[in-house]
Amino acid sequence: MSESEKAGAPEREDAQAEQIRRVLGEDIMMGRLKPGDFLSELKIADRFNVSRTPVREAIRILAGDGLVTLRPRQRALVRGLTASEILDQFEVMAELEAACARLAARRHTPAQLTRMEQAQEECRRLASLPDPEPYYRTNVDLHEAIYEAAGNAYLRTETLRLRDRLRFLRISQGRLPGRLLNSADEHDQVIAAIGARDELGAAAAMRDHLIVQGESLRLMLRHTDASGMVHVTELDD
Known part of the structure; x- marks a missing residue:
């Protein structure tokens, strides 16, 4: 990887995380992902053709939005909103x-x-x-x-x-x-x-x-x- 590619990697991953957050957030609110569903980082990474790094960031943001519950050393759970x-x-x-x-x-x-x-x-x-x-x-x-x-x-x-x-x-x-x-x-x-x-x-x-x-x-x-x-x-x- 060239120096310019390395420099652009964080920005690219931020954009990927934002896209994943938007799609998963909509999936949750439209009922395609339901409360109690597990979020598999591997499956999500495959779905968006990305590494796990932006997936983890997207899930972290969704947790901040109240849509996901994070659990130590376990897969995140869909929470949804009331x-x-x-x-x-x-x-x-x-x-x-x-x-x-x-x-x-x-x-x-x-x-x-x-x-x-x-x-x-x-x-x-x-x-x-x-x-x-x-x-x-x-x-x-x-x-x-x-x-x-x-x-x-x-x-x-x-x-x-x-x-x-x-x-x-x-x-x-x-x-x-x-x-x-x-x-x-x-x-x-x-x-x-x-x-x-x-x-x-x-x-x-x-x-x-x-x-x-x-x-x-x-x-x-x-x-x-x-x-x-x-x-x-x-x-x-």
């Missing part, structure tokens, strides 16, 4: 995003507002599609434009961390009938308040937007066992 834990995280997300919107209303530049408006135009166009994935990708662009306009690096980092943890749940609730069109309407209110430099209005509109998502998610949570652990119900079952 409905209460999931909805608690959505409440926190609503407050973080509200803070971003409030600061964006105070600090945004004309160029940043234009970026938000352009992303919202694309969200509006995609809201009528049956697949929520394209809408979600553009929705991410819109929200990240708001995070950037807030001008607070720490707030942006923490918001992104929790947003990424809830990614698959936010996509799933987008499959509810009419949800994407309603989401686009809610975006209009957020951007209008930001553009008017109405800090309180922007925070309230964004908070309401996230609270609606959390309420939609309540309809998609199903108990998997007596412990109260849940997974997201597939709408086309």
Whole structure:
């Protein structure tokens, strides 16, 4: 291995760990991996065609997210989250995003507002599609434009961390009938308040937007066992 390849190895393993974390996290929340299932490092490494190093890191992060239980000298166990834990995280997300919107209303530049408006135009166009994935990708662009306009690096980092943890749940609730069109309407209110430099209005509109998502998610949570652990119900079952 060349010196440049050695230097790039940690960065590559970090990217691999992040990919594995995302996929396994979605598997857990969608019920493909159930509470009590063992996580085999070897099988996971084979599945993703990677070494065990990024697998161990991904499992460690999942444990920090509350989705996995680590046990000394034994395989990790899938834990999952309770409905209460999931909805608690959505409440926190609503407050973080509200803070971003409030600061964006105070600090945004004309160029940043234009970026938000352009992303919202694309969200509006995609809201009528049956697949929520394209809408979600553009929705991410819109929200990240708001995070950037807030001008607070720490707030942006923490918001992104929790947003990424809830990614698959936010996509799933987008499959509810009419949800994407309603989401686009809610975006209009957020951007209008930001553009008017109405800090309180922007925070309230964004908070309401996230609270609606959390309420939609309540309809998609199903108990998997007596412990109260849940997974997201597939709408086309």
